Amino acid sequence: MTNCKLCKSGNVRHLNDIEDISYKGNILAVSMEYSVCDDCQREFVSKQQILNNDARVRDAKKKADGLLTSSEIHEARITLGLTQESASLVFGGGKNAFSKYERAEVSQSVAMDKLIRICLKHSNVFNELLDNAGLPVRKDRFYEDSVIQYKKLTAANQERFKSVKSIQLMKDECYA
Template sequence: MNCPACGSPDMGNKVLDETLSYGGQSLTLHAMRGEFCASCGEGVWDVESYRRYTEAQAGLLRTVKGDVGDDIRRIRKKLNLTQTELSKMFGIGKVAFSRYERGETHPPAPVVKLLRLVDRHPDLLREIGDV
């Protein structure tokens, strides 16, 4: 097989660890097998490793989105606020929190950090509303 990126015939089998990262979470897949190009470094996973790679990627995406969405919903309920009230407080679109909670959109990091701060110090909520 020639390299799909540069066409070099110099492809060799390798076994290596591949680390996936998404939304501050990472995951390492061990003993991934594939053929790698000696000239440009481009690689092609074998069927089994490719399957593991795509499954891990989907799982990571689900974990990150699911966790954050559930966390946001939990904090919002604890603060006894509607999605609209919270959006108004943060000065963002009305439907934003509904999207975050359903995992459709990944919330911006500052929003998540601020919410987690309010989760620990609920008395700060009043001050956010005043700013």
């Protein structure tokens, strides 16, 4: 609980308000935290609220730039079955990179963002990165690895149709 620094009262309300922020020619509406002392009516922002507000602004900017937000990076890491430490080994960026990305303390690069998205879609790329990092390859996590190949079948009435060797022949047969 936060106390008012002016009157030392513990009777403090924590509030949120939407603030418009200009970013690259666009206006971003961001929910910002602040506090109000009910005894002396002083309005202030605590240290934790400043950190939370900075993270919200950073996420709004990432979203405007088409990058994954901190919660989306967290979801992607969980979907890929990685810890923060193993994600740093697989994708690079340093030992604590994913911890900082997920707390919106720093923004990931465009290249890092693209690599995460590609690994979510293409298990072969992800498996190669796992192998390069010295981690076990996981084939059970992706749909494309579970696809059953069926024998090539022919249509029941296939003998009724002629195969055409070129487009010119097909035009001749259609208009003859």
